[in-house]
Amino acid sequence: MPEYVYHSIEETDVENLRKLIGDDQRVLFGDAISEDYSHDELGGTESWPDVVIKATSTNDVSNVMKYAWEHAIPVTPRGAGTGLVGSCVPMEHGIVLDLSLMNHILELDEDNLTLTVEPGVLLMELAAFVEEHDLFYPPDPGEKSATIGGNISTNAGGMRAVKYGVTRDFVRGLEVVLPNGDVVEFGGKVVKNSSGYDLKDLIIGSEGTLGLVTKAILKLLPLPKKAISLLIPFPSLEAAIGTVPLIIKSKTIPTAIEFMQREVIEDAEEYLGKAFPDKQSDAYLLLKFDGNSVEEIEAAYANVAKLCLEQGALDVLISDTEEREESIWKARGAFLEAIKGSTTYMDEVDMVVPRNCVNEMVEYLHDLQKEAGLRIKSFGHAGDGNLHAYMLKDDLSDEEWEARVKNAMELVYKKARELKGQVSGEHGIGFAKKPYLQESLATDNIELMNGIKRVFDSKNILNPHKIAQP
Amino acid sequence: MPEYVYHSIEETDVENLRKLIGDDQRVLFGDAISEDYSHDELGGTESWPDVVIKATSTNDVSNVMKYAWEHAIPVTPRGAGTGLVGSCVPMEHGIVLDLSLMNHILELDEDNLTLTVEPGVLLMELAAFVEEHDLFYPPDPGEKSATIGGNISTNAGGMRAVKYGVTRDFVRGLEVVLPNGDVVEFGGKVVKNSSGYDLKDLIIGSEGTLGLVTKAILKLLPLPKKAISLLIPFPSLEAAIGTVPLIIKSKTIPTAIEFMQREVIEDAEEYLGKAFPDKQSDAYLLLKFDGNSVEEIEAAYANVAKLCLEQGALDVLISDTEEREESIWKARGAFLEAIKGSTTYMDEVDMVVPRNCVNEMVEYLHDLQKEAGLRIKSFGHAGDGNLHAYMLKDDLSDEEWEARVKNAMELVYKKARELKGQVSGEHGIGFAKKPYLQESLATDNIELMNGIKRVFDSKNILNPHKIAQP
Structure with a gap:
């Protein structure tokens, strides 16, 4: 990878950019830049932009890029900043191009x-x-x-x-x-x-x-006319997740298949201040079915409910009122925030493994807690093999945390590779997960990615140091 | 695009390749090469390979590519040779790598x-x-x-x-x-x-x-347990195709939505020597529904049948026996061969346009026949906007044919561009459609494609002169 030399933003650049944009309120500089622009939702990656430009049109974006291209100024695009891997953090400073006002x-x-x-x-x-x-x-x-x-x-x-x-x-x-x-x-x-x-x-x-x-x-x-969810308690998480490939193979494909454990449900209850509708078990599958008639959906879920009971499910709770539906999915939707709220700081793993390896990975994460000296909570998309595991800092010192989380991350991604999984199922690589992508992919793959990057961006001004770049 | 200099295959290369493959029967040279390897199914693009290698393993493929890479020998991969745009034709001669024995x-x-x-x-x-x-x-x-x-x-x-x-x-x-x-x-x-x-x-x-x-x-x-087709005669092709967006918007998405015209059906009857089950109209929609129960499918198609009748359909013929189902879809499947059999030579257009522009394009093709002095037959996937139009040579002289088909092609692709369509919906660009891709895409798009090609293949040995390359 060649070294790129960037131009540092000067007062004249700010003036020029203000002229290009034609609205000083949308070109922020110095103290006018909020701290939010230096990190994303998770916050592990930090770097400040020199200038923030709020674009309102393709023309704005094109003009800013032309200026940046000519002057070799790094530009990092940003939306709502809800990412978890630092993709929107401007590692080389320069311009953050905020696209959140292009919201039509x-x-x-x-x-x-x-x-x-x-x-x-x-x-x-x-x-x-x-x-x-x-x-x-x-x-x-x-x-x-x-x-x-x-x-x-x-x-x-x-x-x-x-x-x-x-x-x-x-x-x-x-x-x-x-x-x-x-x-x-x-x-x-x-x-x-x-x-x-x-x-x-x-x-x-x-x-x-x-x-x-x-x-x-x-x-x-x-829009499907109807949706119904099933909350299915199992005697163990293993039994719950082990049922998933059988559901997928049955003739009815649910819209969603999530797994959840009591400890995460309890975090969500505390976070939302609202009780979860069932408490009888440590492990649940949450299924959703959609379709155009109650009969069609009933035929689908009856089939799957029977299958789950044959596999040892303790019960099948049908959520057919809007209120119950909302209370279950609101809890599920709050898992990330709830886990975040239960500790001082956390880091996340967004791996994806083949669907029939979810059980092995969940068990590995459970056992890893002792070995790594860290609390780890996980939940995820059992139906597609995409697991979210959260490593919690709790009251560890910064040094202890960094050493332990580094070790735990390496072990988890190594296990994912063994299972023929990938580093990220949906959150991306950004800055934070680069070392694990490097370990996970062959040199050829990394070189092809960086070659493609150079074809699009020979001056390397757009969001440098992300994904496959050093 | 830089000029590439290729190494011409010599006897020693053939010997070396035979040693690499370890089976002389799978390395063909000179007279042993069948004429089939010089063209694809449509046959408009012709060029002979110097050597044909029938690979049986990834190892074979890798070894041949390493040799070709080292010696700058062009390599063109080939499967069953059923393409229509010359993708498998070795424009720079060299090696054709036949992968059809890797069939496990x-x-x-x-x-x-x-x-x-x-x-x-x-x-x-x-x-x-x-x-x-x-x-x-x-x-x-x-x-x-x-x-x-x-x-x-x-x-x-x-x-x-x-x-x-x-x-x-x-x-x-x-x-x-x-x-x-x-x-x-x-x-x-x-x-x-x-x-x-x-x-x-x-x-x-x-x-x-x-x-x-x-x-x-x-x-x-x-596997869906059941499938049922509807053959729906309309008073005009315009009425038939105009109904498609309404079907898509209804809550039931058919598996397939094809349009067909009497003249093409008659070609298929002649080609297959078998009568088509209905003859009452010039224009038909052919719909297929699949699902897991007769009830589910019936509910779906009842809805769509009603909609078609409201839009002026003359009848709705339900194909619920295997025999009838086969006779309809066999006719549909034979369209390409049947049209090919009805003329001396033909060329094809595989454009795709937004679904609500199919009528405008079909009408344009109809009117173009007079202007271009060519018979044009078309059929296609009304449900996804992918149209196949065939320009027929009949008894035109070679010169007349070439001039007229060139003119007609240019007009059709121009019209497709106006409708925000693309050059190919499913057949690809290969060698034959390159000029139209060049006209259809912006220079930036073509340059990005060729830049990506160079990242993968800096020596330009793999299937040169295809897609976006000069």
Whole structure:
């Protein structure tokens, strides 16, 4: 990797950028920059920008990139800042390009079932908007206040991936500003495409290192008329997770299959100040089914309920009222925040393993606590093999914490590699997970990624030091 | 694009390659090379290889690529040769690497619902194998004797794309031999993946220009228990196609939505020597529904049948016997061959347009016949906007044909661009469609593609002059 020399921002650059943007309120400098811009949601990676620019148009983004390209100024894009791996943190300072004001829904095309949006639209706004039109955007990451641009940048997954897939599966086209400021389009409203290399999918999941997404054409589905959840207590977590491959193989694919343990449920109860509807067991599967009629869903879940009982489930609790449905999924949605609230500081692992290795990994995480001298809590998407494990600092000293978490991380990712898993299922690599990506992939893969980075960004000004870069 | 100088194959190269492969029967040279290796199914692009090597293992492929890399010999991969755009034709001669003997199904993993295969497995073999295990590989391109490697290389689509998606959506992991002979893995059995740039999707659809797929891990689904088709005559093609967006928006998504016209049906009848079950109209929609119970499917199609009748459909013919089902879909499957048989020579357009522009494009193609002085027949996937139009030579002289088809092609692709369509929905670009890709994409897009090609293949030995390359 060649060394890149960047231009340090000076007063004249700020003046020039203000002229380009034409609105001083949207070009922040010095004390005007909030501390928020120096980190993301998890906060382990920190670095301050010299300038923050709040773009409101593709034109703004293009003009800033042209200026940055000409002057070799590093630029780091940022949405809602809800990431967990430092992707939006400006490691080389320079400009943070905040896209959160580009938050307009541009077009609902009911003939082609597409929604065209700016990148700053929040996931919860997008979901609510399409539901109002009896339509459905299936990707459902836990963090609803993330932007769709951030979701695209990390290829966010979420709970409905079992049935519907991930963000990648619902992006039909992108408008992208390249590092040199050129505006290009990848894909479009078309359903099929075999017209050259798949540049669209290269941008998806590239964490703002190859180009800036300024517009996205998303695929929608008709909104399923009904959804019903099953909360299924099992005698052990092993029995619960062991049932998952059988559910997947049965003819009815649930929308979501999550596993949860009592200790995490209790954290959520405390965090939300609200009791969880069931307490009889240490281990649960939480399933969701959607469809267009009660009969269709009932036929589906009756089948799966029977299967779970045959596998030793203690009970099958049907959540068919909106109130109960909300109380269960609200608890599930609060797990991350609840665990965060139960300790002083934490770090996370977002690995994905083949579905039939989830049990082995969960057991490994449980046993690792003793060996690593750390509390570890986990929950996750049993249906797609994507596990979230949280290592908790509690009252460890900074030195102890750093040594233990480093050791534990290395062991967990080593185990994931053994199981033919990948470093990240949905949160991305960013800055924090780079060492583990390096260990997980072959040299060829890393070199191809860095080669592609150079094709898009020969001056290496866009979000440097992320993903595969040193 | 720099000029590349290739080494011409000499007798010593043939000897060396025979030593590498260790089986002279699998290294063909001179007269031993069949004429088939100089073209693909459509036959418009022609060029002979100097050597044909029939690989039987990843090791063979890797060894050949290492030799070719060292000696700067061009290599063109080939599967069943059923392509239509010249992707498997060796424009710079050199080696054709025939992967059709790598045709083993390696592993069915019922826990993770994946099938691991070699690239030479035929689509029809693959489909039959998984159905025996009560499982389902949804992508359904018309050409069942294509290899899965070829399907991956073109991101083949097919009729079930409306409900299930295309080949890309069912490839979880790939083993790839890079141009320098290194063997790498992209993806795996995991369901989600946000671990760096999406190299797997870059390989899919790259038509054997970035690497050779030597193993693929495919995603399977449980096999739907039942399927029923509806053949729906309409008073006009416009009324038929105009109904499609309404069907898509209704709560029931058919597996397939095809449109067909009497003249193409008659070609198929003649080709198959078998009468089509209905003759009352010039224009039909053919819909398929699948599901796990007759009740579920009936509820779905009742809804859609009602909608079609409201839109003026003349009738709704339900194909609920296996015999009738076969006779309809066999006719549909024979369209390409039937049209080919009805003329002396033809060329094809595989454009994809937004779903609500299909009518405008079909009308344009109809009117173009007079203007261009050519018979044009079309059919296609109304549900996903992918149209196949065939320009027929009939008794035109070679000169007349070439001038007229060139003019007609340019007009059709221009129209597709106006409608925000793409050059290829599922057949790829290869050699034959390069000029139209160049016109259709911005310079930035073409340069990014060629830059990526150089990252994978700095010596430009793998399938040169394809897709975006001059």
